[in-house]
Amino acid sequence: MVDAMNKPRSKTVKPKDKSNSISRLFLNNLKRDKLALIGVVILVIFLIIGVFSESLAPYDPSTRHYNEEGKIRRLEPPSKEHPFGTTDIGRDIFSQVILGTRTALIVGLLASFLVTFIGSTLGIISGYFGGKVDAIIMRIVDLFYAIPFIPFVIVLSAVLSPSIWNVILAVSLLSWRTVTRLVRSQVLSVVQRPFIKAARVSGAGHGRIMLKYVLPNVIPLIMLEMAFNINAAIMAEASIAFLGFGDPTKQSWGQILHINFVTGNSRNAWWWVASPGLAIVLLLVSVFFVSRALEEVVDPRLRGR
Amino acid sequence: MNLLEVKNLDIDYVTKEGNLKVVRDVSFTLKQGESVGLVGESGCGKTTLAKTIMRLLPDNGVISGGEINYKGENIVTKNKEEIRKLRLNEIAMISQSAMNSLNPVYTVGEQIIEGIRSHTNMSKKEAIKRAEEVFAIIGLEKKRLKSYPHQMSGGMKQRAIIAMALSLNPSLIIADEPTTALDVVVQDKILSQITEIQKQTKSSMIFITHDISIISELCETIIVMYGGKIMEKSSSKVFFKAPYHPYSLGLQNAFPSILDIDKGDLISIPGAPPNLMGELKGCRFKERCPFRTDKCMEELPELKEIGEDHQIACHYPERVDEFREESKKKETWQMVSDRIINESKGDA
Amino acid sequence: MSNEYLIKVENLKKYYSINKGLKDVFSKEKSYVKAIDDISFTINKGEILGLAGESGSGKTTTGEILVQLQELTDGSVTFDGYDFADKSKEANRRFRQDVQMIFQDPYETLNPRFTIFETIAEPLKIFGMKDKDEIYEKVIEALEIAELRPAEQFAFRYPHELSGGQRQRVAIARGIVIAPKFIVADEPVSMLDVSIRADILNLLRNLRDKMGLTMLYVSHDLSTIKYLCDRIAVMYLGKIVEIGDVKEVINNPQHPYTKVLLSSVPIADPDYIRERIEIDDELPDQINLPVGCRFEPRCPFATDKCKSVDHALFERRDKQWSACIYTDKELILKK
Numbered sequence: 010m011v012d013a014m015n016k017p018r019s020k021t022v023k024p025k026d027k028s029n030s031i032s033r034l035f036l037n038n039l040k041r042d043k044l045a046l047i048g049v050v051i052l053v054i055f056l057i058i059g060v061f062s063e064s065l066a067p068y069d070p071s072t073r074h075y076n077e078e079g080k081i082r083r084l085e086p087p088s089k090e091h092p093f094g095t096t097d098i099g100r101d102i103f104s105q106v107i108l109g110t111r112t113a114l115i116v117g118l119l120a121s122f123l124v125t126f127i128g129s130t131l132g133i134i135s136g137y138f139g140g141k142v143d144a145i146i147m148r149i150v151d152l153f154y155a156i157p158f159i160p161f162v163i164v165l166s167a168v169l170s171p172s173i174w175n176v177i178l179a180v181s182l183l184s185w186r187t188v189t190r191l192v193r194s195q196v197l198s199v200v201q202r203p204f205i206k207a208a209r210v211s212g213a214g215h216g217r218i219m220l221k222y223v224l225p226n227v228i229p230l231i232m233l234e235m236a237f238n239i240n241a242a243i244m245a246e247a248s249i250a251f252l253g254f255g256d257p258t259k260q261s262w263g264q265i266l267h268i269n270f271v272t273g274n275s276r277n278a279w280w281w282v283a284s285p286g287l288a289i290v291l292l293l294v295s296v297f298f299v300s301r302a303l304e305e306v307v308d309p310r311l312r313g314r
Numbered sequence: 315m316n317l318l319e320v321k322n323l324d325i326d327y328v329t330k331e332g333n334l335k336v337v338r339d340v341s342f343t344l345k346q347g348e349s350v351g352l353v354g355e356s357g358c359g360k361t362t363l364a365k366t367i368m369r370l371l372p373d374n375g376v377i378s379g380g381e382i383n384y385k386g387e388n389i390v391t392k393n394k395e396e397i398r399k400l401r402l403n404e405i406a407m408i409s410q411s412a413m414n415s416l417n418p419v420y421t422v423g424e425q426i427i428e429g430i431r432s433h434t435n436m437s438k439k440e441a442i443k444r445a446e447e448v449f450a451i452i453g454l455e456k457k458r459l460k461s462y463p464h465q466m467s468g469g470m471k472q473r474a475i476i477a478m479a480l481s482l483n484p485s486l487i488i489a490d491e492p493t494t495a496l497d498v499v500v501q502d503k504i505l506s507q508i509t510e511i512q513k514q515t516k517s518s519m520i521f522i523t524h525d526i527s528i529i530s531e532l533c534e535t536i537i538v539m540y541g542g543k544i545m546e547k548s549s550s551k552v553f554f555k556a557p558y559h560p561y562s563l564g565l566q567n568a569f570p571s572i573l574d575i576d577k578g579d580l581i582s583i584p585g586a587p588p589n590l591m592g593e594l595k596g597c598r599f600k601e602r603c604p605f606r607t608d609k610c611m612e613e614l615p616e617l618k619e620i621g622e623d624h625q626i627a628c629h630y631p632e633r634v635d636e637f638r639e640e641s642k643k644k645e646t647w648q649m650v651s652d653r654i655i656n657e658s659k660g661d662a
Numbered sequence: 663m664s665n666e667y668l669i670k671v672e673n674l675k676k677y678y679s680i681n682k683g684l685k686d687v688f689s690k691e692k693s694y695v696k697a698i699d700d701i702s703f704t705i706n707k708g709e710i711l712g713l714a715g716e717s718g719s720g721k722t723t724t725g726e727i728l729v730q731l732q733e734l735t736d737g738s739v740t741f742d743g744y745d746f747a748d749k750s751k752e753a754n755r756r757f758r759q760d761v762q763m764i765f766q767d768p769y770e771t772l773n774p775r776f777t778i779f780e781t782i783a784e785p786l787k788i789f790g791m792k793d794k795d796e797i798y799e800k801v802i803e804a805l806e807i808a809e810l811r812p813a814e815q816f817a818f819r820y821p822h823e824l825s826g827g828q829r830q831r832v833a834i835a836r837g838i839v840i841a842p843k844f845i846v847a848d849e850p851v852s853m854l855d856v857s858i859r860a861d862i863l864n865l866l867r868n869l870r871d872k873m874g875l876t877m878l879y880v881s882h883d884l885s886t887i888k889y890l891c892d893r894i895a896v897m898y899l900g901k902i903v904e905i906g907d908v909k910e911v912i913n914n915p916q917h918p919y920t921k922v923l924l925s926s927v928p929i930a931d932p933d934y935i936r937e938r939i940e941i942d943d944e945l946p947d948q949i950n951l952p953v954g955c956r957f958e959p960r961c962p963f964a965t966d967k968c969k970s971v972d973h974a975l976f977e978r979r980d981k982q983w984s985a986c987i988y989t990d991k992e993l994i995l996k997k
Binding site for chain 2: 716717811812815825827828855856857858859860861863864882884885886888889912922923924925926927928929930931932933934936938941943944945
């Protein structure tokens with residue numbers, strides 16, 4: 010009965026009409042899902058702030074500010090000059106949060122890109138070849154599952170110098186395992202489909218089949234994983250910086266919280282805690298909304314009728 | 315009295331793009347002990363019709379008109395509880411993929427006994443006895459009651475499902491392609507067992523398939539559906555000797571036979587079934603019919619009596635001799651194929 | 663038709679090991695599923711051979727070995743003078759160009775993310791065709807041969823916009839675009855609606871008649887085999903039990919299994935009374951196959967002698983070979 014809907018639809022189909030493309034479905038979804046729309050708007054604002062943070066930040070984040078009497082503006086609550094208040098040594102928190110945005114975004118985007126790149130490459134290879142190749146890769150994945158995240162990152166940044174690049178490296182080194190597993194399991198089912206056999210009969214080599222036949226059919230999943238990993242990476246960076254293993258030369262939200270904590274001001278300067286905290290939450294929530302909408306596109310069962 | 319009476323039934327599927335008119339104005343009756351075969355291509359509405367009689371339509375399926383009278387009571391207006399009682403006790407369905415509906419963590423016996431007990435007030439002992447009986451009829455050993463689904467072959471599982479469906483002596487059996495997934499030898503045996511049981515218990519049967527040769531062996535009456543409508547309804551004996559409707563004539567050409575009658579090259583019916591969305595004008599078969607006229611484009615033919623128990627939905631029953639003659643020729647259908655290509659060019 | 667063969671299969675075997683667990687590494691005895699167990703046949707140039715059998719008979723595996731989708735376990739296959747054992751690049755390239763396959767499920771056989779054009783152009787690109795106009799011409803030509811008209815309109819659609827029959831035609835167009843010599847068609851019409859099956863069968867036949875293609879047509883449906891093929895081989899549990907001219911085998915089956923198969927096909931004629939041969943419809947365990955004739959446990963004519971035979975083929979009628987040790991006359995007497 011539903012077959013009738015699968016029959017050729019209209020006869021006037023423009024060449025190159027990808028009516029089931031991900032981006033198109035995603036855009037349609039935005040029209041219905043208001044939360045996703047809010048997510049996209051907030052994310053775009055964060056991106057703009059991240060790109061133009063230097064010109065948007067009113068002050069240098071490490072400049073000490075003094076009042077008319079020449080005294081350091083210590084722990085001042087939000088005001089016109091300092092919308093997010095000041096730190097214990099009179100630094101402008103607003104500027105720090107603005108500049109921290111870039112760090113969060115760089116870590117989030119770059120790490121999640123690396124993670125999904127490594128993860129899906131290995132996942133596709135593992136699922137496509139199966140057998141020994143699969144067994145070896147999956148045992149390595151198991152091995153990596155045994156490594157606890159935070160201690161590993163602490164050790165890594167202790168051995169190497171603390172910098173956001175090492176944070177990215179640490180996140181990438183550990184998070185690919187999940188992506189590999191997920192991509193592999195989907196590849197296993199894609200490889201069973203007859204069009205893969207048909208490609209082999211047509212003479213396509215392994216590389217060509219993986220790139221042109223397997224990859225496009227797992228791309229939606231990969232994109233979804235990428236979105237989820239952005240959040241994981243941002244959170245990881247914030248935690249590491251909060252614990253004091255971050256890059257001291259780079260402004261970051263975790264770092265702001267770290268300094269607040271070590272100077273013992275976490276209980277008496279709410280603005281100092283709230284502003285980076287809220288920034289983290291807002292960014293995570295917006296990415297979450299976007300990835301949730303993406304998930305609906307990827308998984309037809311979640312699609313509204 | 316008729317066991318089942320379907321009157322002017324309309325069924326729609328509600329989709330985002332609009333209503334899909336899956337079944338339109340379908341009427342037929344079924345006597346006690348009669349078996350009727352329903353044939354048609356995928357999308358012709360035959361499975362939907364069966365599901366509707368069981369009231370098993372998916373959420374977006376709507377009965378938008380007509381009646382289904384079972385033993386004089388309208389099924390369409392019954393509530394869920396009344397329907398539940400009707401299923402299995404009165405009407406049983408065997409579907410194509412039914413063998414996959416067995417629960418893997420229970421033995422087949424447990425599932426059948428559970429089914430029997432939830433519909434009757436039999437004791438466990440009586441239920442086991444009944445299960446053993448139906449297993450014997452369908453050709454399964456008693457010990458198979460203790461098997462789990464994965465320990466059985468496809469044929470055995472399908473048999474177990476049939477046993478379950480027949481365990482309460484239903485008056486009406488609806489079989490929707492019950493053997494399509496099975497090998498010929500198994501299919502043949504199961505089909506003969508089903509008819510055996512149906513004759514013994516004097517129950518009626520609606521048999522749905524795309525394979526008209528099965529109907530010729532199994533059913534007294536055949537109903538040919540196309541695009542949600544009945545095209546031809548006749549006794550099997552008459553139909554297989556002398557079909558009337560152009561669609562039936564086309565189907566006859568398309569069937570390869572194992573017998574050594576050289577009926578020449580097979581000929582397909584060019585084109586595809588109609589899109590049932592939006593406004594539908596004229597005869598449903600008009601796109602693929604070699605004999606269509608302007609009238610067919612505009613006016614929907616009614617189902618007309620043309621002989622004893624023989625109805626067709628075509629404007630031109632009197633031209634049947636000409637149709638039969640012409641439909642045997644390849645050129646007749648080639649013309650349809652060219653016409654379809656020209657029309658699609660016009661649209662682009 | 664010349665009697666030159668294009669494909670020669672000799673003593674072909676395909677075993678699947680079922681010892682996969684760790685504990686089995688230490689056990690000496692290995693168990694196998696013998697999907698194909700010592701079969702030999704040839705396919706002549708320009709001939710369509712039908713391979714019939716139920717599920718588990720090994721017919722699909724045979725087809726996949728002939729297009730090298732699966733490796734053979736033992737035996738030899740020669741294709742157009744080339745041995746399958748020849749793994750050189752040159753042999754492989756030539757083979758891929760000469761052999762194509764058409765699959766059963768028209769909904770799954772096309773990459774959903776390729777347009778029809780991209781799908782059919784794939785083999786051309788793989789074999790190094792670069793010129794865009796030439797590719798376009800070839801693709802359109804293949805679509806025309808597969809009777810998807812107007813070809814220019816179909817070329818830029820996606821598979822989900824086509825019906826099952828149209829998709830199967832695209833698969834055929836992809837199969838013929840590089841002008842192969844041999845095609846394996848695995849149940850190409852079994853998932854299509856009856857009203858359009860004939861078209862696909864006629865198309866396959868035309869490919870043979872006009873392009874001189876040789877074909878292996880794998881199917882469980884004896885009536886389509888009878889319609890399309892020149893010869894038929896009937897398989898049962900990895901063995902060929904009967905092989906010969908299609909009309910002869912279907913009208914005068916020699917092997918009891920072929921008789922059973924034929925007697926199970928429903929006939930679209932209410933007056934025809936079919937003689938059913940009653941047998942047990944469950945296949946024996948595929949790992950512990952019966953010793954002697956594989957059909958013996960189910961065969962209505964079996965005797966003690968059948969428990970120690972080896973499936974050698976006997977020429978019972980002209981060019982019609984049966985693996986049964988009894989002649990047709992002897993079988994009739996038994997009844």
